[in-house]
Amino acid sequence: xxxxxxxxxxxxxxxxxxxxxxxxxxxxxxxxxxxxxxxxxxxxxxxxxxxxxxxxxxxxxxxxxxxxxxxxxxxxxxxxxxxxxxxxxxxxxxxxxxxxxxxxxxxxxxxxxxxxxxxxxxx
Numbered sequence: 001x002x003x004x005x006x007x008x009x010x011x012x013x014x015x016x017x018x019x020x021x022x023x024x025x026x027x028x029x030x031x032x033x034x035x036x037x038x039x040x041x042x043x044x045x046x047x048x049x050x051x052x053x054x055x056x057x058x059x060x061x062x063x064x065x066x067x068x069x070x071x072x073x074x075x076x077x078x079x080x081x082x083x084x085x086x087x088x089x090x091x092x093x094x095x096x097x098x099x100x101x102x103x104x105x106x107x108x109x110x111x112x113x114x115x116x117x118x119x120x121x122x123x
Contacts, residue, residue, distance in 0.1 A: 092114070096110040100114045
């Protein structure tokens with residue numbers, strides 16, 4: 001075995017070690033992502049059950065019906081101009097006249113607190 005073969009063998013070993021390390025990191029990240037997805041699925045199911053319970057209580061105490069809820073969901077869906085199953089929160093005007101992004105707490109131009117929004121906009 002000459003010097004070139006020794007150098008090549010060393011580079012192959014180092015490359016294999018790097019690949020093995022990268023695979024390990026990738027496997028760890030994939031397991032973590034799978035755990036986060038499972039946790040989100042559980043939280044979603046708890047939220048859905050809670051919302052359904054709340055809606056049943058509202059119906060029992062107010063006389064509202066599923067038709068009322070369905071219509072309100074439709075109204076909220078199309079309020080942003082698109083029927084897409086989402087409620088897009090639009091920017092709101094600041095005292096200074098600039099439009100303030102719905103995701104920020106203060107105007108990016110004058111620093112004033114963001115205009116008041118619905119509590120649901122932060123969910």
